[in-house]
Amino acid sequence: MIVTRFAPSPTGYLHLGHAYSALDAWRTARGAGGKFLLRIEDIDRTRCKPEFTDAILEDLAWLGLDWDGEVRKQSEHFTDYEAALDTLDVAGLIYPCFCTRAAIAAEIARAGGAPQGEEGPIYPGTCRDLTTEERLRRIASGEGFALRLDVARALARTGPLEWEEEGEGIIRADPELLGDVVLARKDTPTSYHLAVTLDDALQGVTLVTRGADLFTATHIHRLLQALLDWTTPRYRHHRLLTDASGKRFAKRDKALTLRALRESGKTPAEIRTIVES
Numbered sequence: 074m075i076v077t078r079f080a081p082s083p084t085g086y087l088h089l090g091h092a093y094s095a096l097d098a099w100r101t102a103r104g105a106g107g108k109f110l111l112r113i114e115d116i117d118r119t120r121c122k123p124e125f126t127d128a129i130l131e132d133l134a135w136l137g138l139d140w141d142g143e144v145r146k147q148s149e150h151f152t153d154y155e156a157a158l159d160t161l162d163v164a165g166l167i168y169p170c171f172c173t174r175a176a177i178a179a180e181i182a183r184a185g186g187a188p189q190g191e192e193g194p195i196y197p198g199t200c201r202d203l204t205t206e207e208r209l210r211r212i213a214s215g216e217g218f219a220l221r222l223d224v225a226r227a228l229a230r231t232g233p234l235e236w237e238e239e240g241e242g243i244i245r246a247d248p249e250l251l252g253d254v255v256l257a258r259k260d261t262p263t264s265y266h267l268a269v270t271l272d273d274a275l276q277g278v279t280l281v282t283r284g285a286d287l288f289t290a291t292h293i294h295r296l297l298q299a300l301l302d303w304t305t306p307r308y309r310h311h312r313l314l315t316d317a318s319g320k321r322f323a324k325r326d327k328a329l330t331l332r333a334l335r336e337s338g339k340t341p342a343e344i345r346t347i348v349e350s
Contacts (some may be wrong), residue, residue, distance in 0.1 A: 075107030083125035086330035090314040090322035092350040098282040111140040132331040154263035169218040170200040193254035231299040237328040239309040246295040270294045274303035285310045
């Protein structure tokens with residue numbers, strides 16, 4: 074049975090791009106007699122707001138979408154992510170990184186540049202080889218830090234990896250494209266990469282449907298699945314909706330939010346026609 078999901082972050086109102094993604098996943102599940110799950114990815118305690126969560130539920134219901142089971146809110150499950158981090162820590166696969174963004178930029182400049190990933194310069198590994206004593210001393214002093222995944226060491230453990238991409242077949246995973254990604258920070262015990270991968274496994278998601286902008290992230294997600302013995306779903310990364318100039322829809326485009334369009338008199342049927350055209 075197909076189990077898929079829509080997983081927005083409540084940092085603003087849903088826009089047309091969200092409507093396309095939600096409808097794509099919902100139709101896939103309903104058309105196959107499967108399950109459509111709704112998850113709220115609200116680990117960012119600064120930008121995520123309860124009123125936007127309420128608006129997401131309202132907008133999806135207005136569009137005529139229903140979902141199965143309870144809505145999972147990531148902010149209510151930090152202990153799940155902490156347990157996964159503990160497993161990686163015991164295996165010696167994560168390390169504290171004390172670098173600020175400015176320090177990373179300065180280190181890259183001193184080195185004459187750094188390899189470029191799709192999300193920008195790849196972290197140069199400044200803190201990867203600190204001694205245990207140095208790490209403990211800096212943590213005890215109250216210095217801020219993030220927890221990074223040692224990708225090279227992780228790949229040495231898992232060996233070659235791949236996943237099935239709908240419409241493309243088997244894709245070879247290359248987690249080093251993103252370097253030693255952050256899995257948690259001192260004040261937030263998870264990151265997008267860890268939370269979304271754990272949730273998909275825990276919720277039994279068999280098909281991840283999401284935008285093409287997240288394709289590269291799947292390389293890291295496949296590595297986490299192998300390290301933590303989680304089942305690997307199939308993936309479908311759909312096209313991104315853009316405006317007439319080719320610019321991606323974003324939450325800052327207030328006039329294109331579902332709320333604004335509804336208030337202007339648009340109907341759910343009209344919204345569906347717009348996103349399907």
